[in-house]
Amino acid sequence: MDTAPEHASSGPPGSRDYTDVQQSAEFGELRNRYRSFVFPLTVAFIVWYLLYVLLSNYAGGFMGTKVVGHINIAFVFGLAQFLTTFLIAWWYSRFAAVKLDPKAEALKTRLESENAQRQEGPQRETRQQDTPGKEGDA
Numbered sequence: 001m002d003t004a005p006e007h008a009s010s011g012p013p014g015s016r017d018y019t020d021v022q023q024s025a026e027f028g029e030l031r032n033r034y035r036s037f038v039f040p041l042t043v044a045f046i047v048w049y050l051l052y053v054l055l056s057n058y059a060g061g062f063m064g065t066k067v068v069g070h071i072n073i074a075f076v077f078g079l080a081q082f083l084t085t086f087l088i089a090w091w092y093s094r095f096a097a098v099k100l101d102p103k104a105e106a107l108k109t110r111l112e113s114e115n116a117q118r119q120e121g122p123q124r125e126t127r128q129q130d131t132p133g134k135e136g137d138a
Contacts, residue, residue, distance in 0.1 A: 021111060026106075026107045030104055034100060045088060055077070056074055061103070063077070074084060
């Protein structure tokens, strides 16, 4: 015998269900901004990395070309891999701070205030019921 409600909330009593938040326009906009930055940059970096690997394996003569002294193109490309990794991390950090974090914080604040209002409603009704009436005092 199952007595659980059909659609139980996934958070504390009175909290908004996560699927409601996920389907909201604000969350959709936040997700689209994130994806529009991360997916193309990820694809570009993977292509850049695979180019380096493929050139190292199949274009040994080109990668072995000396640039300065004992430094060859393979070494320069290898260092460029590290450089692009740090640049992407820095760029994403700036992007998130300007475009994602303020929207996410606004969404979080709105949801927390809605939950506080929902939880305050039942508590107020309970307090009113617990307060003895004047009828029993006479």
